[in-house]
Amino acid sequence: MQEKITALRADCTQEIEQCTTSLQLQEVKVKYMGKSGLITALLKGMKDVAPEDRPKVGSMVNQLRNELESVLEKKTAEIAEMELQHKLKSEKVDISLKSLDEPLGTLHPVTLITQQIQEMLIPLGFKVLEGPEIETDYYSFQALNIPKDHPARDMQDTFYITDSILLRPHTSPMQARFMENNQPPIKIVCPGKVFRSDSDASHSPVFHQIEGLVVDKHLTLCDLKGTLEYIAQNLFTKDTKVRFRPSYFPFTEPSVEVDLSCSNCGGKGCSLCKGTGWIEVLGAGMVNPFVLENCGIDSKQYTGYAFGIGIERIAMIKYGIPDIRLFYENDARFLRQFKK
Ligand code: DAH
Secondary structure (H helix, E strand, O other), rough: HHHHHHHOOOOOOOOHHHOOHHHHHHHHHHHOOOOOOHHHHHHHHHOOOOHHHHHHHHHHHHHHHHHHHHHHHHHHHHHHHHHHHHHHHHHHOOOOOOOOOOOOOOHHHHHHHHHHHHHHHHHOOOOOOOOOOOHHHHHHHHHHOOOOHHHHHHOOOOOOOEEEEEEEEOOHHHHHHHHOOOOOOEEEEEEEEEEEEOEEEOOOEEEEEEEEEEEEOOHHHHHHHHHHHHHHHHHOOOOOOOOEEEEEEEEEEEEEEEEEEOOOOOOOOOOOOOOOOEEEEEEEEEOOHHHHHHHHOOOOOOEEEEEEEHHHHHHHHHHOOHHHHHHHHOOHHHHHHHHH
């Protein structure tokens, strides 16, 4: 019996040592320690051992089993580590590999112009704010000195949702919204979508404006002109000139239409400016004292100026886009041209 045990110990230890995979190790384990394994058979054979020898032989077999189990355990850990290392090596992903060139999208020209105007005004101290596209009649008209039945309401073909709720026809409601809750000094720009029932090559039912409002002591038309000149020269060229023509908006007094010298011909006259050398770009003016008072601002102490820029209009002039509908068709060939 003792020889048998010694032989088994030697065989099993050697076989364990020779294993190189966990599968082989498993086979050895079954061969010796499994249900019908050699060591198990040894234990079963105890009944043939003389009773007086049983305790001694029994403890030898147990010791053998314990020994082999710990050798097996050690080898199992070794092989597991080896297999892990192998796996790590063979399944290594090279994260430094260059990715396939995915074509990048481009910013929409409306976004480009909006961002450009915002970015040039922020250093002057302007805050950028956005307001609701679904607006009340009050902020869109009444607060801006356009009472019901005022003929100026015809200037905007408004989409009404109910009698008092509508899609804002301009970004000017933001003037009233902001002045109601803030005292001067005020310096804001408000970009956003506006809506009008109008559609042709230069009008779209949805388009974009950016509203500017400055309220403080001692502001005059000269401040307005200086700001607009700064915007125009940054958008177009350093020698762009600004011209004011008298106009009418209920919320400004005086009101002006603003023309820029044509950036295409430098003012000599071309097809873009229809031979006049000037292009009309926006409406502006000194905030009507009625509007200041409506919003709780003392018009004896403060004056203000405001302007409303049509973003598409600027983009059409700047990039030579002949039809406003091109902005909304999402034709990739059109959009790709604005890649930086
Ligand atoms: N809200 C006007 C429009 O949509 C544009 C405008 C004119 C805005 C004069 C102003 C302004 O702030 O002062 O036609």
